[in-house]
Amino acid sequence: MAITTHETDTDIQDRAILVSLVTDEIKRTGLDPEYSLQELVQLAETAGVEVLDVLRQNKETPDSRWFIGKGKVEEVRMAAEALGANTAIFDQELSGAQVRNLEEALDLKIIDRTQLILDIFAGRAKTREGIIQVELAQLSYLLPRLSGHGKNLSRLGGGIGTRGPGESKLETDRRHIRDRIGELKRQLDEVVKTRTLHRERRRKSGAVQVALVGYTNAGKSTLLKQLTDADVYIENQLFATLDPTSRAFELPGGKEVVLTDTVGFIQNLPHEVVAAFRATLEEVNEASLVLHVVDASSPNREEQMEVVQRILGELGAAGKPQIVLFNKIDICSPEQREMLPSGPGYLKISAFSPDDLARVAEAVQDELSGETLTFRIPGNRGDLSSLLYRVGDVLDQTFDGSDILYHVRLNKDDYEKWGYQLAEYVDESAEQPAEES
Ligand SMILES: Nc1nc2c(ncn2[C@@H]2O[C@H](COP(=O)(O)OP(=O)(O)OP(=O)(O)O)[C@@H](O)[C@H]2O)c(=O)[nH]1
Ligand SMILES: [Mg+2]
Structure with a gap:
């Protein structure tokens, strides 16, 4: 099973080159690719990977074969050779074909951000629910990436160490994976049912x-x-x-x-x-x-x-x-x-x-429990005064000219239901200033 096997490989330290490709599409999102890359370094370290170098490329669109450009592939290969890396981790999602092509061209283990995150999850999951969910996520990610054949197929799910669902070579068979996904979903349904029962009980207990x-x-x-x-x-x-x-x-x-x-x-x-x-x-x-x-x-x-x-x-x-x-x-x-x-x-x-x-x-x-608000209600609006008494807890009332000031403790839900009628009568000037540090 996915989770229990990873200890066996921990003596083989993963030494990785990190790679980020900034495409026009990423630029359009306005997200900062450098921040994402910084996070990738942290993620890699959390997964126990030694980060040797970080390489970047700007490119309009990803290369369909290698994701990064051909020249960049060569650059990664040379860096890996010089630094003794055994893994390349990409900050963006790769297709199955890209993973295979990169593996072939670089002779490195190829991992993307999602796989790295899932790998950390796999190492962390302790409860039955957590373990099922991680394996389900891993297999769902893997399945559409399984096409074609070759020795690389079994490495695809490998992840850092050998925590990936591809650990058992047999499971790299698509049909097998589909069956397993079905089984995991059933198991998860059971867990969810139990959890729902617990929640129901908690809710009934108030x-x-x-x-x-x-x-x-x-x-x-x-x-x-x-x-x-x-x-x-x-x-x-x-x-x-x-x-x-x-x-x-x-x-x-x-x-x-x-x-x-x-x-x-x-x-x-x-x-x-x-x-x-x-x-x-x-x-x-x-x-x-x-x-x-x-x-x-x-x-x-x-x-x-x-x-x-x-x-x-x-x-x-x-x-x-x-x-x-x-x-x-x-x-x-x-x-x-x-x-x-x-x-x-x-x-x-x-x-x-x-x-x-x-x-x-x-x-x-x-x-x-709601909040305490002050309302300024005109003396001739007895309807609003009685509404206040109905929906809230009137703490005190004082007269101010022809208005009445009510200090009312309101339950959130009730206030949401009735507040539209009362909102314009909230006396802001009487509010306590918000608590500040
Ligand atoms: N200086 C400082 N450090 C804090 C404070 N609260 C948490 N930390 C530190 O922040 C780190 C992360 O804390 P966690 O409580 O594990 O954070 P989390 O949100 O549960 O993180 P995940 O479970 O990874 O999502 C730890 O090293 C904490 O000691 C704070 O108020 N001040
Ligand atoms: Mg936490």
């Missing part, structure tokens, strides 16, 4: 779900640990967490919610991966509140936030109430702090500051 989401390495697991004393794996590397962990989390008012840590997101997260990890990521959809953890110290903070919002959208969770936690504020430069947006829905925190953790707990409580 437990409210809060999900920690964010870019990989933002500090999600650290926050779960700091907030709940959970014993979770924390590492300064990409994709430290693969399987979701849930812990009870007590809010200041004594109410308990369930806080869930999830797999981190990354740019260019391949579709196969999102699809395969849907079961895990379902947790996010079940949540009443999303805590979006951001590494505020990252120079790529904004891109990372966009990636997270886009993937939340793909999961159908874009409209969830969200609190953005700008984490790692302790290592931000004054300029970085200055640039951070502020206001309601944004908190600047360090996961290591007890005061900040208390503010997170307060914010979660406020968000879940």
Whole structure:
């Protein structure tokens, strides 16, 4: 099986040349290819690969045979020879034919970004669900890339080490892989059913779900640990967490919610991966509140936030109430702090500051229990006054000329339902300024 075999090859250290091709299409996306490449270096190191060199090429369109241009292939070959590389890792997705042609031309193991990510996942998966999902993603990625024949076929799924699904040579047969995919999907359905039952039970017991989401390495697991004393794996590397962990989390008012840590997101997260990890990521959809953890110290903070919002959208969770936690504020430069947006829905925190953790707990409580607003209702609008009493918890009322000022605690859902009638009567000047760090 895919996961258990990788130990055998760890003595053969992967020594790699990284390659990035910047096409016009990539330029049009506006994404920074250098940032992607930096990340590829981190991913490679996380996978235990020694990075020897990084080569780049600008080209209108990819070469259909080798992806990079012929001259560049020669350059990679010479660099590999000079530095003693045994692997080339491409930052963009390669077709099956391109992999085979490159292998032939370079006599190196050829891996692309997606395979590298899946390989890291394979090394991390601990739960049954995680293991099934990784293998499913690997095989879904591999299948359309299996065409033609040859010795290279079995190496195609090899990945770093031998964690790839191609480890067992027999499994490189297409039909066999299709069968296996079917089997894995069935197994996953079972796991999903069990998970759904658990969730149902949790829901019936009235437990409210809060999900920690964010870019990989933002500090999600650290926050779960700091907030709940959970014993979770924390590492300064990409994709430290693969399987979701849930812990009870007590809010200041004594109410308990369930806080869930999830797999981190990354740019260019391949579709196969999102699809395969849907079961895990379902947790996010079940949540009443999303805590979006951001590494505020990252120079790529904004891109990372966009990636997270886009993937939340793909999961159908874009409209969830969200609190953005700008984490790692302790290592931000004054300029970085200055640039951070502020206001309601944004908190600047360090996961290591007890005061900040208390503010997170307060914010979660406020968000879940609603907010206190002041309404200025004209004295002749008895209908609105009674609506306020119906949908909210009126804390006090004072008279101001011909108006009545109501201080009301509103439940979020109710306010969303009725707020359109009341919105224009919110008295902004009476609001508390948003809490700031
Ligand atoms: N300085 C500082 N470091 C932090 C803070 N929060 C987390 N870290 C560090 O950031 C690194 C990543 O933390 P994790 O909690 O593993 O991050 P994650 O979001 O769970 O990452 P993945 O599971 O890989 O997606 C670790 O080295 C943490 O110690 C913080 O507030 N300040
Ligand atoms: Mg984590």
